[in-house]
């Protein structure tokens with residue numbers, strides 16, 4: 001059984017570069033598992049904004065409830081109207097929930113006070 005303990009960390013390391021692009025693929029989501037609409041709170045800076053497409057690129061801080069480290073990534077928003085008061089370069093508080101397809105969408109986003 002000793003070999004297993006060597007192999008698993010090695011696989012984890014090999015897997016990391018594949019996910020480093022712009023998505024967390026979710027072990028963490030599976031562990032959290034239950035509630036489909038659980039909101040996870042995060043903070044970040046808005047790098048890019050596409051109101052028409054309903055997408056926003058954020059550099060977010062670690063999100064503890066998901067076990068995510070901080071990173072830069074794209075999110076879709078649940079409702080485009082919530083981007084009305086958001087501008088590029090703004091520090092924001094946001095909430096994301098997991099969709100049935102496994103992606104995370106922003107359900108709330110507001111400038112950090």
Ligand SMILES: [Cu+2]
Nearest residue numbers: 024071072073
């Ligand atoms: Cu991320």
